Amino acid sequence: MKQRALWSAVLVAGLALAGCGSASESNSPSGGSTGKLVVWDWKSGDATAASYIEKAKADFAKKHSGVTVEFVAQPFEQYYTLLGGAIQAGKGPDVMLFNGGGQIRDRADSLLPLDEYVGADRQRLAGWDAFAKDSKTYAAPVTLQGHPIYYNKALYKQAGLDPERPATTWDEFVSNCAAITKATKAKCFAQGNKEGIGIQFFLSGLGSGILTAQEYDDWIAGKRNWNSPNVKRVFSLWKEVNDKGLNNEGANSTAMFNDAFAVFQSAKASHVIGLMSDIGHWKDFAEFLEADNVGVMKSPVVTAGTTPSVPYDGGIGYAVAKWTKDPKVAADLVRSLTSTDALKAFYADAGAIAADTTIDVSSAGPAVATIVSETKAGKPALHVALSSKTIELMGRLSQQLISGSVTVDKAVTQLAASDKTG
Known part of the structure; x- marks a missing residue:
């Protein structure tokens, strides 16, 4: 009860901050704007994002010097709950941060x-x-x-494997993992599924090596055949990997953020399906393993004839609330938050793979070079195409698959029904 009361207080406080007024056009001779824009996100409180926020605010001030911008950093664990309360009340921040995919699509009716x-x-x-x-x-x-x-090149070397030639087929991959485990005792995968997130990474990280090109495109387009043998193979492989001991012990009780990544960083696992930006990414891993030891590989081929790629989508982005008083001014703030100078700072200090394709990343090391080069042929991430409702269900079922309390067929049947209803 105390925790619920605490978050209720946070929500009320957040709404009060957001209710201080949007920017609006003034009647001043200069024709400028006045007032305040309130931004909700979960990034502006991070030290690594400080230079990014300052660059964005400076860019915006050049266009709207009379408008104050206030960033309210919310805790990510409760972010969408708090935002849902603001949306239900019909008032709140003028500008807000979203993950790409279901989280923003489910709330599009409240956005400009x-x-x-x-x-x-x-x-x-x-x-x-x-x-x-x-x-x-x-x-x-x-x-x-x-x-x-991501893979640890140093562990490959210790096992007598060529770190510049990661496996291209699933059988070869499993064989390499066995050699690494024998030589170093490191598990194959660092896996964390306590939050039910691990299955999202698994689906998108390995999906292009399991689904045919047509199945992949159909999935993204919303024409998903959950009864396809290859779709079922995703979930049977998820269970198989854990059953055969390729994951670290206790995957269902290991948090993805940040315990699973710590397993990889401490060289207790040779591979991890990580992120391009934010956390559990190339910059984090390089601090522990050194940049030259951080490798990046595409999914090995599980289904013959597939063409693996490194999946990617828009990661995070700023949106404008429908209730903001001056949409153009709020949209200008979004443009400042995506300006080249601001995104350069975000890349340099936080290790984000910025959405700005003009930023030079050639000095960041081999992992980044591989990631950026692979995005040219990459397709959208499979889990991003699903609704937040289906994502949540998939997380629960993934835990049950590992524990053995549900079969693959029953899990897929439930997911198909959820996907159909949205």
């Missing part, structure tokens, strides 16, 4: 389409599709997010 405001940014930024619904764009991408398979 940005298509008329983004202009030339369309060409400079990548990842727009993750923030679109029914041919309308609801946020501008800040980062690209995807799920590369």
Whole structure:
């Protein structure tokens, strides 16, 4: 009860902050804007994002010097609950941060389409599709997010394997893992599924090596055949990997953030399906393993004839609330938050793979070079195409698959029903 009361107090406080007034056009001779814009996110409180926020605010001030911008950093664990309360009340922040995919699409009715405001940014930024619904764009991408398979080159060397030639087939991959475990005692995968998140990484990280190109495209387009043998193979392989001891012990009781990543960083596992940006990514891993020891590979081929790729989408992006008083001013703030100078700072300090395709990343090391080069042929991440409702169900079922309390067929039947109802 105390925890619930605490979050209720936080929500009320947040709404009070957001209710301080949107920016609006003034009647001053200069024709400028006055007032305040309130931004909700979970990034602005991070030390690594400080330079990014300052650059964005400075860019915005050049256009709207009379408008104050206030960032309210919310805890990510409760972010969408708090945001849901604000949306239900019909008031709250003017600008808000979203993950791409189901989280923003489920709330699109409360957001302002940005298509008329983004202009030339369309060409400079990548990842727009993750923030679109029914041919309308609801946020501008800040980062690209995807799920590369990272591997520890030092462990490969200790096992007598060539670290520059990771496996291209599943059988070869499992064989390499066995050799590494024998030589170093390191498990094959660092896996954390306490939150039910591990299955999302697994689906998107390995999916391009399991689904045919047509199945993959159909999945993204919403024409998902859950009874396909290859779709079922995703979930049977998920169980098989754990049953055969390829994961670290206690995957269902290990938090993805940050315990599973710590298993990889401490060289207790040779591989992890991580992120491109934010956390559990190349910059984090390089601090522990050294940049030259961080490898990136595509999914090995599980189904013959597939063409593996590194999946990616728009990672996070800023949207504008429908209730903001001056949409153009709020949209200008979004443009400042996605300006090249701001995103350069985010890349340099936080290790984000920025959505800005003009930023030079050539000095960041081999892992980043591989990630960026692979995005040219990468397809959207499979889990991002699912609704938040189906994602939550998949997380629960993934835990039951590992524990043995549900079969693959029953899990897939439930997922198909959830996907059908939205």
